[in-house]
């Protein structure tokens with residue numbers, strides 16, 4: 278009953294809020310991703326081996342920012358190659374689950390957990406990160422949220438650092454209530470991602486179509502100018 282009332286309130290609020298705030302409200306809802314955390318776990322091994330690793334294998338994994346790790350299925354894989362992972366998520370319950378599963382280190386890789394406000398990375402110093410990583414999370418972020426984050430990627434990446442972000446490509450076809458879109462995808466597009474990178478002096482290395490059921494998402498690979506000190 279309480280959930281039904283909360284849902285109805287959320288649907289009304291989303292109708293009136295500007296798109297960015299509607300998106301944050303929907304993504305912040307306690308328990309929203311809990312079922313996903315269980316159901317997605319089993320797909321990780323194959324996604325990592327066949328899609329993700331071939332695209333990121335030349336990254337420097339010295340200090341990895343994982344944006345929106347959820348319960349940590351990607352974090353575990355990142356720890357098999359990284360020295361340090363900074364796991365940043367909007368939801369405390371997600372981070373709690375991630376920490377419960379992985380603790381403060383896995384295979385010698387240190388994990389730091391940070392809850393944020395859903396749009397900036399103020400807890401990370403400029404130039405501290407060698408790789409940015411986000412899989413199956415930014416697909417839900419509103420275009421304005423993504424614009425904030427891309428400016429932050431440019432700030433926190435070291436010169437020569439690289440990024441891998443899986444994001445939506447529905448663009449203007451998307452409803453601002455992500456619950457009404459296939460797989461809760463947002464209004465982000467590959468063209469916007471490339472534009473936000475350009476605006477922040479990041480270089481787009483490649484944009485790859487990523488079929489997802491009846492839709493096609495995008496993976497954007499990008500880099501900050503310069504050479505990395507490994």
Ligand SMILES: C[S@@+](CC[C@H](N)C(=O)[O-])C[C@H]1O[C@@H](n2cnc3c(N)ncnc32)[C@H](O)[C@@H]1O
Pocket residue numbers: 301304305310313314317344345346347348349350351365366367368371394395396411412413414417418422
């Ligand atoms: C579908 S889950 C995916 C988690 C993980 N990437 C995975 O593949 O298992 C989406 C995650 O994004 C987080 N999230 C949603 N909007 C966010 C935002 N604006 N900033 C940071 N995290 C966000 C949620 O809390 C949740 O943990």
